[in-house]
Amino acid sequence: MSKNAAKQNPGNGIGRRSALKGGAALGAYAATSGLVGFAGSTAAQAQARGRPIILGISADSNGVHQIAAAGASSQMLPLVQRSLLMYDNRNATYDIVPGIAAALPEILDDGMRFRFTLRDDAYYHDGTKITADAIVNWIQMQIDPDHPNHDFIQWTGAGRLRTIDRAEVVDELTFDVYMTEFNAAMMDWFTEHQFEGAPIHAIESGADLSNEDYAAGPYTVAERRQGESTILERFDQFYEEDEGVAPRIGIRIMSEMNSRIAALEAGEVDWIDSVTQDAADYLRQDPNVVVKERRTLYVWFISLDMRNPPFDDLRVRQALNYALDKDALIRDILGGAAQRSYSPLSPQFGDYYAGDEVQHYDYDPDRARALLAEAGYPDGFQSTIYTNTGRVGQLKPVEMSQFIQANWRDVGVECNIEAMEWSAFEQRRSAGEFPIATRGWTPSTGDPDGVLFQNFHSSMVPPTQRNVAFLQDPEVDRLLELGAGTLDPEVRPRAFRDAQKRIVDLAPWVFVCHEIAFEAHTAALQGYEEAHPSGWGNGLTFAWKE
Amino acid sequence: MHYFLLSRILHTIPVLLGVSLLAFFVLRLAPGDPVLMMLPADATQSEIESLRETLGIDRPIVIQYLSWLQEVAGGNLGQSLFTNRPVIDEILTRFPNTLILAAASLVLAIVLGMPLGIIAAVRHGTSVDSGSMVLSVIGWSMPNFWLGLILIVVFSVWLGWLPTGGMYDMMAMERSFWDLLRHLILPAITLATAHMAYIARFTRSSLLEVLRQDYVRTARAKGLSEWLVIMRHALRNSLIPIISVLSVTLGHLLSGAVIVEAVFSWPGLGSLMVQSISNRDFPMVQGAMLFAATVFILSNLIADILYAFVDPRIKYR
Numbered sequence: 051m052s053k054n055a056a057k058q059n060p061g062n063g064i065g066r067r068s069a070l071k072g073g074a075a076l077g078a079y080a081a082t083s084g085l086v087g088f089a090g091s092t093a094a095q096a097q098a099r100g101r102p103i104i105l106g107i108s109a110d111s112n113g114v115h116q117i118a119a120a121g122a123s124s125q126m127l128p129l130v131q132r133s134l135l136m137y138d139n140r141n142a143t144y145d146i147v148p149g150i151a152a153a154l155p156e157i158l159d160d161g162m163r164f165r166f167t168l169r170d171d172a173y174y175h176d177g178t179k180i181t182a183d184a185i186v187n188w189i190q191m192q193i194d195p196d197h198p199n200h201d202f203i204q205w206t207g208a209g210r211l212r213t214i215d216r217a218e219v220v221d222e223l224t225f226d227v228y229m230t231e232f233n234a235a236m237m238d239w240f241t242e243h244q245f246e247g248a249p250i251h252a253i254e255s256g257a258d259l260s261n262e263d264y265a266a267g268p269y270t271v272a273e274r275r276q277g278e279s280t281i282l283e284r285f286d287q288f289y290e291e292d293e294g295v296a297p298r299i300g301i302r303i304m305s306e307m308n309s310r311i312a313a314l315e316a317g318e319v320d321w322i323d324s325v326t327q328d329a330a331d332y333l334r335q336d337p338n339v340v341v342k343e344r345r346t347l348y349v350w351f352i353s354l355d356m357r358n359p360p361f362d363d364l365r366v367r368q369a370l371n372y373a374l375d376k377d378a379l380i381r382d383i384l385g386g387a388a389q390r391s392y393s394p395l396s397p398q399f400g401d402y403y404a405g406d407e408v409q410h411y412d413y414d415p416d417r418a419r420a421l422l423a424e425a426g427y428p429d430g431f432q433s434t435i436y437t438n439t440g441r442v443g444q445l446k447p448v449e450m451s452q453f454i455q456a457n458w459r460d461v462g463v464e465c466n467i468e469a470m471e472w473s474a475f476e477q478r479r480s481a482g483e484f485p486i487a488t489r490g491w492t493p494s495t496g497d498p499d500g501v502l503f504q505n506f507h508s509s510m511v512p513p514t515q516r517n518v519a520f521l522q523d524p525e526v527d528r529l530l531e532l533g534a535g536t537l538d539p540e541v542r543p544r545a546f547r548d549a550q551k552r553i554v555d556l557a558p559w560v561f562v563c564h565e566i567a568f569e570a571h572t573a574a575l576q577g578y579e580e581a582h583p584s585g586w587g588n589g590l591t592f593a594w595k596e
Numbered sequence: 597m598h599y600f601l602l603s604r605i606l607h608t609i610p611v612l613l614g615v616s617l618l619a620f621f622v623l624r625l626a627p628g629d630p631v632l633m634m635l636p637a638d639a640t641q642s643e644i645e646s647l648r649e650t651l652g653i654d655r656p657i658v659i660q661y662l663s664w665l666q667e668v669a670g671g672n673l674g675q676s677l678f679t680n681r682p683v684i685d686e687i688l689t690r691f692p693n694t695l696i697l698a699a700a701s702l703v704l705a706i707v708l709g710m711p712l713g714i715i716a717a718v719r720h721g722t723s724v725d726s727g728s729m730v731l732s733v734i735g736w737s738m739p740n741f742w743l744g745l746i747l748i749v750v751f752s753v754w755l756g757w758l759p760t761g762g763m764y765d766m767m768a769m770e771r772s773f774w775d776l777l778r779h780l781i782l783p784a785i786t787l788a789t790a791h792m793a794y795i796a797r798f799t800r801s802s803l804l805e806v807l808r809q810d811y812v813r814t815a816r817a818k819g820l821s822e823w824l825v826i827m828r829h830a831l832r833n834s835l836i837p838i839i840s841v842l843s844v845t846l847g848h849l850l851s852g853a854v855i856v857e858a859v860f861s862w863p864g865l866g867s868l869m870v871q872s873i874s875n876r877d878f879p880m881v882q883g884a885m886l887f888a889a890t891v892f893i894l895s896n897l898i899a900d901i902l903y904a905f906v907d908p909r910i911k912y913r
Contacts, residue, residue, distance in 0.1 A: 102767055112678045212642070260680040276679055276686070277871070278863035279766045300766045304861045305871075312748045313760040473876050477629045515641060 098284050098297035100594035103575060105587070106310040106319035110277050110303045113260035115243065125323060125587040126301055127243070129282055132267040134166060134185070134245040135237065137496060139588040142580035144347075144398070144496030146237055150180055150246070150266055150289075152223075154237075161232040161537065164240075168223040173287040175263045175270040178249040182225035188247040189217040189227065199253050211244060234537050238495035268294030268591045277303055295577055295594040314339060314570060320595060321571040321578075323587065327387035330568040337573070342581040344567045345389065347396050349501065350445055350490045352435070352454065352560040353519040360433075361485060365425040367557035371411035373418035373461045379453050380563050383446055388563035393550040394501050396564040398583055402498040404547035408554035411561070418461040430462020436484040437467060438475040444490045445565060451488055454560075482512030482520065490565065498546050503530050506553050519558035526552050604900070608893045612886060616668065619885040620661050623878055630677050630876035651677055653878070664882065673886070674879035676872075683883035686868065691887070693763060694864035697787065697856070698849035700780050704788035705795050705845070710838075712792070713799025718826060720804060728796065735793030744786040744859035751782060758782055761861035783860040787853050791845050798841050802834040809833075836907050843899030847892040 111124035115131075128139070136149040148154060150172040155164040172180040191197045193211050213233040219225050229236070239245075248264040257264065263271040268290065269282035280301040284294045302319060304310045310322040311329055315336060325333065325341070333339045354361040354370065361367055380388045389397065392405035422430060435455060437447040451467045458465055465486065470478075479487045493500030504510055507530050508522035526549055533545035554561065569581055571593075578593035631647045648654040667674060673683035709732075716728040752760040763779050764771045806812060807830050815825045854866035865884060872880035 104767065113680065258680075275863065276681070276689070277868065278861075279762070281766065298767070302762060302766055302861065303863075304761060305867065306858045306861070308745050309748065309761050309859055309861055312745070312753050316752045316756065316760050318752075318760055471874075473629065473632065473874065474626065476632050480632060513641075 099295050100596050102298035102300060103296045103320045103593060103595055104300040104302060104318065106302050106304045106313050106322040108305055108324045114263045114265060114271055115259040126280055128586045128588040129269040129299060129591060130263065130267045130271060131243055131246055131265045133241055133243055135240040137241055137584065139582060139591060142582045142589055144583065146241060162229045164227040164236065166225055169289055170223060171289045172266060174249050174266050175285055176249060176252065177287065180247060180266060181222050182219045184250055185245065185247040186217040186219050186225050187250050189214065192244060232535055234534055234542065235497040235499045238497040241495065269299060279303065293591045295592055314572065317572065320575045321569065321587065321590065323569050325568040325570050327385035327568065333570050339570055340573055341568055341570045344581045344583050344585055345398055346492065346565050346567055346583050346585065347398050347496065348490060348492045348565040349391055349394055349396060350562045350565065352562060353487050354558060355485045355520060356558055357520045358485065360425065360427060360431050363425045364557065365421040366427065368411065369418040369421035369461065370458065370463065371557050371560050372414045372421065373463065374454055374457050374560055375413040376562055379450060383449050383453050387566045389566060391561040391563050393554050393561060394505065394559065395498055395550060399498050401543040402546045404550035407547060408551050415461050422461060430464060432464045433485055434466045434468055435486045435488065436475065436479065437469050437488040438472045439469050441472040443492060447488055479518055480512060480516060482518050487518060499534050502546060502549055503534060506530065506558065521556060521558040523552065523556060604897050611893060612889060615886060615889040616665065616882065619882045620664065623881055624657055630878065673883035676880045677877045678875055683879050686880060687865065687883060687887050690863060690865045690868045693862065694850060694866065696780065697783055697853065697862055697864060698846065700784035701787040701791065701849055702846060704784055705791035709792035709795030710799050712796040714803060714831065716796065716800040717803035717807065732793035732796040735789045738789060740786050740790060741855050741859060743789060744856060747782045747786060763863060783856050783862050787856045795841065798838055799834065802837050803830055806830045806834040832906065836903060839899050839902050839906060843895045847895040850891045850895065
């Protein structure tokens with residue numbers, strides 16, 4: 051199916067938002083998914099097209115299967131893996147479409163049971179047909195400590211599976227997933243690798259899933275040199291007709307961005323990731339290079355510890371929001387490569403985004419000074435901004451902190467900056483040690499729960515969780531629980547939008563920006579029209595070059 | 597000589613123990629948690645604790661150390677927390693790459709640096725001396741990060757003569773020596789430049805000192821040609837301190853050239869070490885540090901042995 055055809059026929063998949071709009075609550079969701087989610091069942095085995103393509107990426111995956119190698123993540127994985135469901139790579143959106151499942155699941159028993167039917171033509175890379183028992187075994191292996199192969203898993207992914215009670219086979223291609231409690235984010239979690247499965251014989255024989263390929267995606271690992279390079283080959287038994295177009299994909303690990311750019315300009319690689327704004331501007335001058343922009347789910351924020359003075363006073367927190375000129379920061383420090391943040395959610399969350407409804411803290415130093423004076427700090431106060439020295443996905447933390455420091459000094463708030471190496475910073479931040487901390491955050495999935503619940507629900511405060519602002523507000527809790535507990539197409543977005551309004555009013559964060567990220571490829575690369583906002587290069591399965 | 601060798605080898609044991617202590621405790625006492633590096637930002641506390649338990653890093657630190665030491669004594673450096681592969685396999689996969697780059701750089705540094713130093717010493721006080729020392733100052737001061745990128749831009753992007761990085765053409769059907777050589781040229785030049793400058797300066801000063809000795813004056817007085825005086829009498833004696841410089845240089849090169857490896861995507865020990873430190877991959881960092889320390893000790897041992905060959909006055913007992 052062509053890309054245009056797919057766009058004209060959204061029924062091939064079901065967007066989370068379109069599903070929610072499509073009917074009354076759960077029944078409508080289930081009915082819609084059941085009716086329109088089928089992806090066909092004819093093995094296509096299309097011909098490979100063009101020459102091999104080479105990707106220059108900044109960091110390697112720790113393994114072929116994330117489940118067996120914690121921390122495994124890289125652009126390689128979307129090419130190699132395929133879970134039950136997936137985000138829409140074809141149209142580069144966060145809409146959920148079937149992966150190795152034939153359709154979106156039926157949602158039964160008021161959301162306490164998901165019934166999946168698998169495609170009849172999907173295979174693991176060793177040629178084993180994907181069947182219900184393989185997926186059920188895979189899920190049970192993760193959730194059941196008594197499963198004989200439970201030790202197989204380095205990271206159990208308990209967060210994704212904590213609401214799953216069990217999985218049971220119905221027939222060769224059908225199985226049910228039973229829940230312990232209703233979890234509205236479950237559809238997003240089904241896009242994750244925990245639901246790809248692996249051949250039972252491989253698991254029972256103790257195969258090294260960190261390094262051996264039993265995945266189910268359009269490309270199979272032909273040669274792998276950890277930290278150096280990987281060569282992928284098109285998986286001939288892959289079910290989708292027009293995916294896995296290039297016959298081979300080489301992945302070269304290039305940690306240094308300038309080296310990636312040089313390799314792209316020299317024509318040694320066809321696509322590179324993690325391009326900064328400055329580099330994107332430079333590359334745009336090259337007629338042989340195409341720069342792609344991604345508007346992401348990312349948010350960069352400053353958390354304020356609300357337990358202790360002066361941040362226990364709402365007026366102080368609001369003053370710091372008013373005292374920061376976010377537009378100037380984005381323009382001067384980030385070269386325009388970000389969108390201003392009005393709420394914790396990025397505009398990419400669509401119906402869930404409440405940026406137009408929340409109160410806006412536009413730059414107003416006079417108002418900031420007045421609020422500080424009202425709060426009893428007419429001459430300001432002193433504190434420390436804790437930040438990190440930089441890491442992929444953290445923008446320019448030190449430069450941004452310096453800008454913030456200068457802005458706040460204008461209203462009398464004198465801050466030192468303490469910048470530390472990422473791992474040390476994150477450990478102390480997670481423990482809730484910092485009065486003021488900066489951070490960038492990308493949720494694991496496209497569900498708003500991953501940003502809002504984690505950072506603002508009162509049950510999520512350190513040391514157990516990541517609500518480092520220590521926001522504990524019953525109304526926020528109520529709204530977040532309401533959103534997390536329903537698939538109602540009206541109630542859920544409304545609850546999350548109301549939660550954002552309340553959160554922004556309470557100002558536990560200084561809301562700064564949402565990243566605009568860049569990647570680049572040679573003009574010779576075709577079939578890759580839009581960069582997926584996740585940044586994982588998902589659409590590269592459609593790419594090829596003559 | 598045998599006694600000397602045995603005693604030196606025995607001396608390495610407390611040194612390696614010290615290194616193991618440092619590697620183990622410094623990394624753990626520094627803030628930072630490998631589990632937080634592995635898991636996504638929205639991982640739950642139960643996931644964090646579960647992974648800590650799986651990795652065995654929830655146990656008391658002394659117990660962790662002793663159990664690691666016991667494993668090391670049995671030849672097992674443990675498993676990488678991130679790749680699940682044995683540490684020794686990771687090191688042995690990377691070390692040959694580092695060895696190739698280090699050897700090429702060292703040869704280049706010696707072949708260019710020593711003649712430059714000799715010429716400067718022989719033409720002491722002339723414009724040749726000043727010129728070569730200016731060159732060596734430039735070479736020594738130039739950041740290899742910058743030099744590497746300039747070489748890439750000129751020779752790879754503009755001229756298209758050499759590849760921008762990597763060790764081989766990754767899509768080639770088989771790996772050939774010539775392909776390796778093409779990929780080696782730029783990183784080896786980049787890495788060699790600073791060492792070449794250092795060797796040139798050291799050779800010059802060492803040779804100048806020897807040239808002032810009485811026996812050199814005597815040799816000249818006997819009517820020997822300047823070439824013979826330098827090559828037979830002066831240079832050999834000036835080599836002794838240079839050997840210790842070379843052994844330290846070799847040790848540095850073999851433990852990984854972090855920046856050059858990053859710029860040229862060279863899959864060596866340096867980049868492995870940096871990545872592992874950043875990830876708090878404890879077993880990998882410990883293993884790599886022990887390995888680097890062993891390499892250092894061995895290169896010093898080799899230097900000591902070479903002394904005996906170069907200087908007949910030195911006898912080991």
